[in-house]
Amino acid sequence: MAQNAAEITPLDYTRYDFKDPETYKVRTPKGLSRDIIRQISALKHEPAWMLDYRLRAYEHFLERPMPDWGPDLSDLDFDAYTFYANPLAEGDTKKRWEDLPADIKNTFDRLGIPKAERDYFAGVGAQYDSGTVYHKIREDLSKKGVIFCDTDTALREHSDILRKYFGKIVPYNDNKFSALNSAVWSGGSFVYSPPGVDAGIPLQASFRINAKAVGQFERTLIIADKGAKVHYIEGCTAPIYSENSLHAAVVEVIAEADARIRYTTVQNWSKNVYNLVTKRAHAYENSLVEWVDGNMGSKVTMKYPSVYLKGRGARGDMLSVAFASEGQIIDSGAKAVHSAPDTSSKIIGKSIAIRGGRTSYRGLLHIARGATGSKSAVRCDALLPDAVSRSDTYPYNEVHEYEDVTISHEAVVGKIGEEQIFYLMSRGLNESDAIHLILMGFLAEFAKELPVDYALELNRLIQMEMTGAVG
């Protein structure tokens, strides 16, 4: 009975799988060079320090070997990608959807973004390949001093704040892909919430790759000043091509004392996208940073959102969710670095691998000397409905302080039990509905953190994986 879960049909991605004609205002030639980096920087009229930063990052990228761990990336050919493609002139970000070229507006309409903006969000940004095509924040929030714009605009208009933090949380030499991003970054979100301001209504960013074999390298920087609150949600989609695409983002998050930041990701790239992302937060005294990171799409994902707990009493909560089907490797997890006393971290990893998909949980817990009274709890649950899929767990613990430190780690790999399916079927649910209910239950902790539309979308996505499973 349970083996039928293996007969689940491939995900119907038709809703996202549509392509606009590739008409770009600016598009760099394939491949990467110093000249192309200079060209990107010049298009953006950047200050010299940024060009210098990009070029240093590029040198590091060239020197840095590919990771010698994790999924196989040998298929990545950096010469095959276009590193900058913008459908609009650089800096021509629109504030009204009507002002966008028709096909691009249509793309975001089909993704439901303008509607979601009306219904749920206090601000929305939309990035299309390298270009930030739309950005808007509700007036009441901007009056309170909240800044929500694309990162290129931030470099022009808020460079004092940006420069203070840019590259400080994730240095360009952190890893090969942070170096690549630092060299060629374009777009991304910049959020700043002033002291005590509650931007509690979520801000949303939608990332779309449209062109074939293009890379998207957005750069996101989120700062909640003392006692401020930010909730940021991002979604990612792309059409299906036989050629691979590359998405290598860097996200830097700073929670000053008593601030709260929640960062939610619903990653649903098409299954030809390499998704290699570095996300890291610094959390100061009594602040809270929450990563809610859902990865359902992409060919290969490597992503381990991290919180560096740098102030007494800081907290980091990470919920990492992976759903890998045929041809997908989702290598994800979380890192908690405790470097101050009385800090706490909670990591929950949940993964489902079906139809030969592969998930890995990779996590780091570091407790530095002096981080007395720290607490950490890690729980990893994997669900394998069939015998052809695979799930691995790689937890790393580095503990240098033991005074009043509490650590727990649990890892459970489960099959969808025949008994569970039988129980639900004996109450009248057919087999695919039974499996669907079990999977949705497994992901309930994640689904309840999402806005209604995203949760419904997740439900639909899993439902489609079930369609036709049983006659």
Place this chain on the structure above:
Amino acid sequence: MTQSESPGHTLIVKDLHATVGGKEILKGVNLTLKTGELVALMGPNGSGKSTLAYALAGHPKYTITSGEAHLDGIDLLKLSPDKRARAGLFLGFQYPVEVSGVSLSKFLWTSFTQTRKAEDVDTDLFQQNLDQHLSSLGLDPAFMKRPLNEGLSGGEKKRTEVLQMATLDPRFAILDEPDSGLDIDAVKQVGETVQKLRSPTRGMLVITHYQRILKYARPDRVYVMVDGMVALSGGRELAEELESKGYDWVKVGAASSKPGTASPASHA
């Protein structure tokens, strides 16, 4: 036509043989259950009572090697478990399975809609019945929000199974040891609820090892299973006889003698 005049429905099991992992557990079970009836199925551990319940509900672990099971004219053995449920069969589990993240309320509503025609799905009636059954089983309505069977005590699990039966209102319900592991008060509560749920439109088969629940859920008939067969059947008093004398005499005497009011079921 009132309910009492409506034509009765029947669950008939004939000479049912079933194996688990190649080992024969059911060796020719015969029994009949009609709507309006409450029947007890007793027997020592390992006699095949639970196997019968699972086999009738269609658990894939049990292979039916011969025999029949019909719900009215419907051949249950040809149906998948969900279709048996839709045909009107309910199994109350001895050990209900936990399902994380799925609330009892979502599950029960899904099940309710799946086991009847769309035109018979009445939201208000569902809620009304649910509230009533929750209260008679002493369950807090907040209970409905909890994940299915997760972190429940043994007693709560049993009461939840009875709650599901009551709300789904099946034509035939098999309750597999609804009393095992319960304290005396809980046995009384579950037993009384089952008794209250007797209805001309429902037949119930209560599987139990002990006579005590039958003080509250008062059966019309008692079947006794021994070694994969129904060895005896009789009235309510048979349960009391078993309580005082144990099962050993049934094993010895089943084939030849007919103690008390009991008679071999195959001749009934």
